[in-house]
Amino acid sequence: MxxxxxxxxxxxxxxxxxxxxxxxxxxxxxxxxxxxxxxxxxxxxxxxxxxxxxxxxxxxxxxxxxxxxxxxxxxxxxxxxxxxxxxxxxxxxxxxxxxxxxxxxxxxxxxxxxxxxxxxxxxxxxxxxxxxxxxxxxxxxxxFFLPKFDVVTQLLEGGALGDIVSVFAEYGEHFEAGHRIFDPALAGGPLMDLGTYPLAFATRVLGAAESVAAIGTPHPSGVNGQLSMALGFADGAQGIVNTNLYNFTPTEAVIVGTEATLRIDGPFNMPGGFTLRHKDGRELRFEEDPGAHFEGxxxxxxxxxxxxxxxxxxxxxxPLEHTLRTLELADEIRRQTGMEFPDTTTRKQTP
The missing domain is CATH 3.40.50.720 (NAD(P)-binding Rossmann-like Domain)
Known part of the structure; x- marks a missing residue:
């Protein structure tokens, strides 16, 4: 292609x-x-x-x-x-x-x-x-294991979008009181739970971020409640990522290239459709029934x-390199926003 x-x-x-x-x-x-x-x-x-x-x-x-x-x-x-x-x-x-x-x-x-x-x-x-x-x-x-994302990967690798200049991805969801996401001892807040998806998506498309500017909002439970991140990549590409635990968002993702834009229906991280739109207005549509964990x-x-x-x-x-890329970016976001997680790297004797 x-x-x-x-x-x-x-x-x-x-x-x-x-x-x-x-x-x-x-x-x-x-x-x-x-x-x-x-x-x-x-x-x-x-x-x-x-x-x-x-x-x-x-x-x-x-x-x-x-x-x-x-x-x-x-x-x-x-x-x-x-x-x-x-x-x-x-x-x-x-x-x-x-x-x-x-x-x-x-x-x-x-x-x-x-x-x-x-x-x-x-x-x-x-x-x-x-x-x-x-x-x-x-x-x-x-x-990244879904059939939908394999099609996206082929489009990216085949140059269908031209040079990628920006990625937008977000994920917000409502949680009832008492959910583990509100527990600081369980690394609560949206970053490691919901935020993993848009951060991993942006860095999968654009590679390792060269810079990040992050702002966070504390939640009354003691965890972070909302994060917005501006990411800088090689050759001037940019990523904008948001995640919050206050309420549901469209949970869409958009990849903008010099030749075409790819817009993934929300929730972008699950089975579903997407649209590839050329700069001249031509469109190709990937249709797939929306689905959740059972289907994927x-x-x-x-x-x-x-x-x-x-x-x-x-x-x-x-690949583990991609996983590490996402976690190192999350480390820097936590540093900038003052989030502290429990230190579980020093292992106790497993029973």
């Missing part, structure tokens, strides 16, 4: 049912783990063999509810289960590092929910540990299985 295409390319993402089968362990039996299990069981042939929690009763309840053969009362027990090939880490954010490292050190592959860590340092440590043990490690940022999380599991079968230790859809 060179220049504006006559038609949109087809997605190259294979059917998840055709991926090589791995035995999966689930670390952290929470809301996202339930969505992952439901999606994987419905749309793929992957085999979920165990679940682990710091609470043996929670693990047992989750295992019974989802017909999973084994429930373990610690992440260490889960990592040592001989019937587990790969651990999907779905714990609260500050526990990602410890749960993932426990699995990696036991020789298990890991797919870690976003954000992979709460600091860039944690990602660097996990990446090095995985490299030393020659195991697969990736961030489960499901957006299986793609990241299937991609991990294919990568491992191919001897890869990273996911091409979300």
């Amino acid at each position: 060179s220049g504006f295409p006559a038609a949109l390319p087809e997605s190259r993402v294979p059917d998840s049912q055709d991926a090589p089968v791995l035995n999966w362990g689930i670390a952290g039996p929470g809301w996202i783990a339930e969505r992952f299990v439901e999606s994987v069981k419905a749309h793929s042939a992957q085999n979920i063999t165990a679940v682990g929690s710091r609470s043996a009763s929670r693990a047992a309840d989750f295992a019974a509810k989802h017909s999973i053969p084994a429930g373990h009362g610690s992440y260490k027990e889960l990592a040592q289960d001989p019937n587990v090939d790969i651990v999907y880490v779905a714990t609260p954010h500050p526990q990602h590092f410890d749960a993932a490292m426990t699995a990696i050190e036991a020789g298990k592959h890991v797919l870690v929910e976003k954000p992979m860590g709460i600091t860039g340092e944690q990602v660097r440590i996990m990446a090095e540990a995985a490299r030393v043990r020659n195991v697969f490690a990736a961030e489960a940022l499901w957006t 999380l299986h793609f990241e599991a299937a991609a991990a299985a294919r990568s491992i079968a191919a001897g890869l230790t990273e996911a091409p859809q979300r």
Whole structure:
């Protein structure tokens, strides 16, 4: 492809049912783990063999509810289960590092929910540990594994938009009182939860940011409530990102090029459509039914299985370098806005 295409390319993402089968362990039996299990069981042939929690009763309840053969009362027990090939880490954010490292050190592959860590340092440590043990490690940022995003990637790589000059992305959502996003001890606030999506999107399209100017608004709960970021990139490209936990926003993303503009329907991070519009007014439309986690999380599991079968230790859809790029940018945003997260890099002895 060179220049504006006559038609949109087809997605190259294979059917998840055709991926090589791995035995999966689930670390952290929470809301996202339930969505992952439901999606994987419905749309793929992957085999979920165990679940682990710091609470043996929670693990047992989750295992019974989802017909999973084994429930373990610690992440260490889960990592040592001989019937587990790969651990999907779905714990609260500050526990990602410890749960993932426990699995990696036991020789298990890991797919870690976003954000992979709460600091860039944690990602660097996990990446090095995985490299030393020659195991697969990736961030489960499901957006980049969706068929829709593969089409977007082909358009970007084929030059359909010309030179990219700016990216706009935002994500806001309403949360009821008592949600974990309001808890400072759980790295609360929108940055690591909602904000990961627009930050990762902007840096996926434009590369590493060379500069950032961030402003934040405190929330009465003690976390940050809203962030706006202006990002500067090589060759003068710019990114504008906003995220908040006060209420729902369109959650759209726009990529502006010298030849065409690509506008992704909200919520841009989920299955759905987008429009490619040439500067002369021609348009191409990608149509896809909107969907949530049930329709999309299986793609990241299937991609991990294919990568491992191919001897890869990273996911091409979300390389560790890209994950680190996003977390280092988040580190700088926290520095500028005075956000403090709990230090969970020094690990305690895992039970």
